[in-house]
Amino acid sequence: MAPDTQAIVDARAIHKHFGALHVLKGVDLKVAERELVFVIGPSGSGKSTLLRCLNRLEEPSSGSILVDGIDMLDARTDINHARQRIGMVFQSFNLYPHMTALGNVTLALRKVAGKSRAEADRLGQAALERVGLADRAGHTPGQLSGGQQQRVAIARSIALEPRVMLFDEPTSALDPELVGSVLEVMRSLRESGMTMIVVSHEMGFARNAADRVVFMDDGLIVEQGPPAAIFESPTHERTRAFIGQIQRH
Amino acid sequence: MIQTFFNIEIIAAAWPIVLSGLLNTVLLSLIVVPLGLFGGLLLALLASIRHPLVRWPLMAWVDFFRAFPPLVLLILLFAGLPFAGLELGGFACVAIAFFLNTGAYYGEIFRAGIDSVPAGQVEAGRSTGLSRLQAMTWIVLPQAVRNVLPDLLSNTLEVVKLTSLGSVVAVPELLYQARQAQSLTYNPTPIVVAAIIYFLMLWPLVRLLSRLENRALAGRR
Numbered sequence: 001m002a003p004d005t006q007a008i009v010d011a012r013a014i015h016k017h018f019g020a021l022h023v024l025k026g027v028d029l030k031v032a033e034r035e036l037v038f039v040i041g042p043s044g045s046g047k048s049t050l051l052r053c054l055n056r057l058e059e060p061s062s063g064s065i066l067v068d069g070i071d072m073l074d075a076r077t078d079i080n081h082a083r084q085r086i087g088m089v090f091q092s093f094n095l096y097p098h099m100t101a102l103g104n105v106t107l108a109l110r111k112v113a114g115k116s117r118a119e120a121d122r123l124g125q126a127a128l129e130r131v132g133l134a135d136r137a138g139h140t141p142g143q144l145s146g147g148q149q150q151r152v153a154i155a156r157s158i159a160l161e162p163r164v165m166l167f168d169e170p171t172s173a174l175d176p177e178l179v180g181s182v183l184e185v186m187r188s189l190r191e192s193g194m195t196m197i198v199v200s201h202e203m204g205f206a207r208n209a210a211d212r213v214v215f216m217d218d219g220l221i222v223e224q225g226p227p228a229a230i231f232e233s234p235t236h237e238r239t240r241a242f243i244g245q246i247q248r249h
Numbered sequence: 250m251i252q253t254f255f256n257i258e259i260i261a262a263a264w265p266i267v268l269s270g271l272l273n274t275v276l277l278s279l280i281v282v283p284l285g286l287f288g289g290l291l292l293a294l295l296a297s298i299r300h301p302l303v304r305w306p307l308m309a310w311v312d313f314f315r316a317f318p319p320l321v322l323l324i325l326l327f328a329g330l331p332f333a334g335l336e337l338g339g340f341a342c343v344a345i346a347f348f349l350n351t352g353a354y355y356g357e358i359f360r361a362g363i364d365s366v367p368a369g370q371v372e373a374g375r376s377t378g379l380s381r382l383q384a385m386t387w388i389v390l391p392q393a394v395r396n397v398l399p400d401l402l403s404n405t406l407e408v409v410k411l412t413s414l415g416s417v418v419a420v421p422e423l424l425y426q427a428r429q430a431q432s433l434t435y436n437p438t439p440i441v442v443a444a445i446i447y448f449l450m451l452w453p454l455v456r457l458l459s460r461l462e463n464r465a466l467a468g469r470r
């Protein structure tokens with residue numbers, strides 16, 4: 001592989017069982033540096049599980065995962081160190097309610113990256129600036145809107161300068177009028193060259209920001225390609241049915 | 250009537266004895282409460298390792314010491330241990346009995362607090378590279394303690410009251426000293442004084458507890 005098309009995420013033959021439930025049935029996913037991959041699919045198709053396997057919040061039953069050259073499933077890998085390179089943004093924000101916005105952003109900087117408080121505060125403040133919330137540093141999550149909370153959550157990830165960011169339905173819990181501000185931040189992240197894997201139903205965003213759309217169904221990647229191809233002329237019946245369904249909504 | 254139950258002369262005579270009892274009660278509480286909190290935290294942290302080999306013995310331990318009357322436990326330690334060649338004295342027996350008994354109660358409270366913190370909190374922390382212990386220390390425990398603060402305080406109140414059990418094994422705490430004074434003066438006044446002191450000492454805690462409980466209710470609304 002040429003250096004400029006170096007895969008930063010290389011997941012192969014990922015299987016995941018929850019007891020008797022076979023949730024991922026051999027998923028291969030390769031993501032190039034600076035690529036934005038959009039993952040869509042019906043509820044229960046395994047999108048979240050796939051994302052959570054990539055940073056090993058979920059232990060895959062089998063398969064291999066390389067992220068930035070690190071073997072995520074090797075028992076000798078320092079998983080806490082590896083996870084710093086993989087940002088994750090959750091549907092429900094999961095901000096720490098007992099800390100300020102700045103406290104949320106600096107916790108891992110101090111405890112994992114080992115920065116001094118002053119240095120962490122400086123980096124944290126810069127991260128909040130990037131999501132347009134420099135003036136909210138002292139607010140607690142309870143004092144912020146949903147959109148602002150999600151942007152703080154994004155700042156919490158980017159402060160660690162990850163090589164990849166995973167987004168699991170980042171705007172699904174938001175009131176419609178707050179969605180735009182979060183997508184705006186994601187767009188600017190993309191422009192700064194961040195590699196991103198996004199599970200979302202925001203098809204408008206997928207159309208004009210994604211390099212590739214991946215359609216999952218029943219634990220498998222059924223079809224993938226450029227947004228225009230997947231949305232206008234899907235080849236598989238299941239993809240067509242799914243796209244038709246969401247476009248009717 | 251007042252001569253019998255609230256005799257000023259007797260109060261003056263008994264005061265030094267009762268005061269030394271009060272100091273011992275405070276001292277006992279200052280030892281027993283942190284000890285119980287520490288034991289409880291330890292139990293709750295162990296319980297968060299959801300391994301069956303840890304979980305079952307732990308549950309048995311907690312159930313046993315919650316079901317065992319603390320007074321019986323205390324007397325058993327005090328009267329029984331010397332037969333095992335271990336002469337510990339009243340104070341140490343109270344400390345151990347309370348560590349076992351109230352530790353189990355505090356443990357259940359901490360465990361409920363830890364369970365009340367959504368799993369997404371830990372996941373967010375772990376996704377940024379925090380270890381399990383770091384996520385527990387910086388993310389889960391602060392929220393857990395805040396969520397169960399009224400229960401912790403309420404249990405602490407019970408513990409302070411239970412220190413009067415020390416009188417049974419001749420620990421010179423407030424009740425024991427008041428009874429000494431009573432038997433010296435042939436008058437119940439020292440007991441009345443002790444009762445008033447208990448009330449004055451615990452009433453602010455009770456008020457604080459009410460306010461916390463009201464605030465918790467308001468927060469839930």
Ligand SMILES: Nc1ncnc2c1ncn2[C@@H]1O[C@H](COP(=O)(O)OP(=O)(O)OP(=O)(O)O)[C@@H](O)[C@H]1O
Binds near residue numbers: 048
């Ligand atoms: N921890 C778990 N234990 C048991 N089953 C689980 C667990 N997590 C997910 N599952 C099951 O795995 C399947 C895939 O779930 P997953 O959350 O990955 O789907 P999804 O594509 O993200 O769906 P949605 O669009 O609803 O978020 C579902 O059937 C779900 O019930």
Ligand SMILES: [Mg+2]
Binds near residue numbers: 047048049
């Ligand atoms: Mg999901």
